[in-house]
Amino acid sequence: VGARSYTVIGLGAIGGFYGARLAAAGHPVRFVTRSDVDAVRDGGLRVESPLGDVALADVEVHDTEAARRGEVEPSDVVVVAVKTTDTADVLALLPALVHDGSTIVAMQNGLGVEGPIADAVPEHEVVGAMCFICSNRVGPGRIRHLDYGRVTVAHHRRDGAAAGLTDEVRAVVDDLAGAGIATVAIDDLAAARWRKLVWNVPYNGLSVVLDAGTDELMADPGTRRLVEQIMWEVVAGSTACGTPVDDSFVAEMLDDTDKMSPYATSMKLDHEAGRPLELDAIYDAPIRAAAAAGYEMVRTAALHDQLRFLDARSRRITPAGAARGTSRATPS
Amino acid sequence: VGARSYTVIGLGAIGGFYGARLAAAGHPVRFVTRSDVDAVRDGGLRVESPLGDVALADVEVHDTEAARRGEVEPSDVVVVAVKTTDTADVLALLPALVHDGSTIVAMQNGLGVEGPIADAVPEHEVVGAMCFICSNRVGPGRIRHLDYGRVTVAHHRRDGAAAGLTDEVRAVVDDLAGAGIATVAIDDLAAARWRKLVWNVPYNGLSVVLDAGTDELMADPGTRRLVEQIMWEVVAGSTACGTPVDDSFVAEMLDDTDKMSPYATSMKLDHEAGRPLELDAIYDAPIRAAAAAGYEMVRTAALHDQLRFLDARSRRITPAGAARGTSRATPS
Numbered sequence: 001v002g003a004r005s006y007t008v009i010g011l012g013a014i015g016g017f018y019g020a021r022l023a024a025a026g027h028p029v030r031f032v033t034r035s036d037v038d039a040v041r042d043g044g045l046r047v048e049s050p051l052g053d054v055a056l057a058d059v060e061v062h063d064t065e066a067a068r069r070g071e072v073e074p075s076d077v078v079v080v081a082v083k084t085t086d087t088a089d090v091l092a093l094l095p096a097l098v099h100d101g102s103t104i105v106a107m108q109n110g111l112g113v114e115g116p117i118a119d120a121v122p123e124h125e126v127v128g129a130m131c132f133i134c135s136n137r138v139g140p141g142r143i144r145h146l147d148y149g150r151v152t153v154a155h156h157r158r159d160g161a162a163a164g165l166t167d168e169v170r171a172v173v174d175d176l177a178g179a180g181i182a183t184v185a186i187d188d189l190a191a192a193r194w195r196k197l198v199w200n201v202p203y204n205g206l207s208v209v210l211d212a213g214t215d216e217l218m219a220d221p222g223t224r225r226l227v228e229q230i231m232w233e234v235v236a237g238s239t240a241c242g243t244p245v246d247d248s249f250v251a252e253m254l255d256d257t258d259k260m261s262p263y264a265t266s267m268k269l270d271h272e273a274g275r276p277l278e279l280d281a282i283y284d285a286p287i288r289a290a291a292a293a294g295y296e297m298v299r300t301a302a303l304h305d306q307l308r309f310l311d312a313r314s315r316r317i318t319p320a321g322a323a324r325g326t327s328r329a330t331p332s
Numbered sequence: 333v334g335a336r337s338y339t340v341i342g343l344g345a346i347g348g349f350y351g352a353r354l355a356a357a358g359h360p361v362r363f364v365t366r367s368d369v370d371a372v373r374d375g376g377l378r379v380e381s382p383l384g385d386v387a388l389a390d391v392e393v394h395d396t397e398a399a400r401r402g403e404v405e406p407s408d409v410v411v412v413a414v415k416t417t418d419t420a421d422v423l424a425l426l427p428a429l430v431h432d433g434s435t436i437v438a439m440q441n442g443l444g445v446e447g448p449i450a451d452a453v454p455e456h457e458v459v460g461a462m463c464f465i466c467s468n469r470v471g472p473g474r475i476r477h478l479d480y481g482r483v484t485v486a487h488h489r490r491d492g493a494a495a496g497l498t499d500e501v502r503a504v505v506d507d508l509a510g511a512g513i514a515t516v517a518i519d520d521l522a523a524a525r526w527r528k529l530v531w532n533v534p535y536n537g538l539s540v541v542l543d544a545g546t547d548e549l550m551a552d553p554g555t556r557r558l559v560e561q562i563m564w565e566v567v568a569g570s571t572a573c574g575t576p577v578d579d580s581f582v583a584e585m586l587d588d589t590d591k592m593s594p595y596a597t598s599m600k601l602d603h604e605a606g607r608p609l610e611l612d613a614i615y616d617a618p619i620r621a622a623a624a625a626g627y628e629m630v631r632t633a634a635l636h637d638q639l640r641f642l643d644a645r646s647r648r649i650t651p652a653g654a655a656r657g658t659s660r661a662t663p664s
Contacts, residue, residue, distance in 0.1 A: 210642060222638075226637040299631065308552070
């Protein structure tokens with residue numbers, strides 16, 4: 001049996017990094033991307049990484065229009081590695097990229113990102129993947145991996161319940177581990193997504209609103225307390241939604257962040273580059289889910305309102321057609 | 333009986349405007365100021381105003397050191413018109429500026445500003461004054477009054493209870509009204525200070541954090557809702573502290589702001605100029621008072637934490653000895 005084939009949608013910091021490593025490990029990998037097609041066809045894909053550089057001279061890369069016309073061969077696994085703000089644009093491509101038994105992997109931030117994907121290919125299994133990585137797209141087909149890289153994987157169920165460690169999850173873990181990527185399989189996707197939000201919700205938002213690094217937010221006693229209060233709101237939201245979080249988790253997150261190198265958060269990088277912020281997936285979805293379960297995330301909602309304001313103003317200022325792309329820095 | 337004499341401490345947007353009008357109305361007015369003494373002695377005090385310009389060629393002006401040495405003749409009324417961040421610096425001057433029966437007027441923003449003043453001159457009556465004015469100090473002894481100007485006056489009581497319309501309040505109202513200033517006397521100082529905070533707490537803070545005018549904050553549905561939620565927190569804080577606010581007041585404030593010209597808030601101007609923000613008086617005092625009464629102002633406290641962070645960073649960046657002064661724009 002040969003290595004499973006992959007189609008990776010998105011050639012940014014996430015898709016570029018993980019796709020290149022899967023290709024280097026012997027998987028047939030096809031990339032589908034909105035931009036950079038010619039540059040990558042000519043110049044290949046290069047990842048600089050403390051884990052070892054990867055240089056792929058001959059890359060199968062298609063633009064989204066080709067995928068839309070059904071010109072891309074179906075793969076065993078389709079990885080959605082675009083920012084959540086671009087998910088809507090790629091849903092229509094999915095049916096043509098799969099064959100019977102293909103698995104879709106949502107390698108994205110936030111809560112509830114698997115639902116629309118599952119709706120687009122209702123006969124297929126969807127696996128959620130959370131990447132804890134500092135990686136940047138520094139040019140077309142050029143990725144700079146700075147630190148971390150662990151992926152947490154869990155099976156999506158339409159009813160939100162824990163799916164357990166399914167065959168699909170095991171297969172994705174095997175492929176990623178075989179590509180040298182630390183990968184953790186867990187049985188409850190919603191719980192894992194909420195736990196990741198405990199970090200993302202305070203640091204992403206406050207880093208944008210206050211134009212600050214995580215180190216600055218932790219050094220100031222007031223913002224450190226605010227970070228912790230927001231973390232507790234996310235924990236309470238998760239608990240209200242039926243996935244309790246250990247009380248020790250907040251202290252762990254704070255402690256991990258204290259020890260972290262002062263990278264900029266992905267949302268701060270997006271904001272600085274004039275790209276849209278992932279507010280639906282990281283703020284709106286958990287706030288709504290918690291509210292539906294009877295818990296009001298007050299500070300989180302206030303931060304969300306501030307971020308919407310800044311994002312809307314940035315949209316008005318950024319010229320239409322300005323360069324967009326993905327980059328992720330702080331473990332995101 | 334001659335017109336009552338005034339000493340005005342602070343020659344900024346507030347002290348300069350009201351002091352000049354009192355002088356033009358025939359009151360002997362002495363100014364005490366940290367800076368601008370020579371410039372005002374030489375060049376006088378000029379106020380440009382839609383209510384009519386005032387130009388005073390011969391101004392009695394003293395620096396704070398002269399006041400400290402007791403070289404300033406006591407006045408019937410001493411007006412504290414410095415920013416609350418500078419109150420601590422002027423408390424020691426007060427005993428030498430008063431005679432038996434002098435009234436002190438705290439013409440400042442925020443909650444609880446009269447307490448330290450009353451402690452500094454315990455034998456004297458203290459009147460709180462809230463100015464609803466757009467005025468800027470545009471140079472030494474140069475004030476530009478843009479709009480509004482109404483003053484609300486109430487007598488301070490150590491126990492925080494309503495003092496009623498006292499002789500001291502009536503006398504201050506008479507003097508200000510005689511100087512052409514719309515003045516309102518009310519019987520409950522704490523209630524009036526809380527009501528003013530209903531406006532100041534959301535707009536001052538959000539205008540700094542989001543670098544936005546009141547018009548922008550009102551045009552965005554999310555920040556407009558956040559403004560209103562913070563207003564309701566201030567109303568609830570006031571109510572918890574024993575001074576209920578009419579339910580219609582929030583709608584009135586929103587409506588007034590919709591109709592207001594888009595001035596920058598005083599706190600935004602302070603922040604842009606690298607001056608310290610009046611966070612103790614406008615945020616810390618009401619948050620603590622409400623908490624002591626059993627109500628937690630959650631969104632207000634989060635905003636306060638954000639402002640402390642920005643203020644502390646600004647303090648680190650602003651060179652020591654940079655120009656400081658007062659300017660007030662949005663009705664503050």
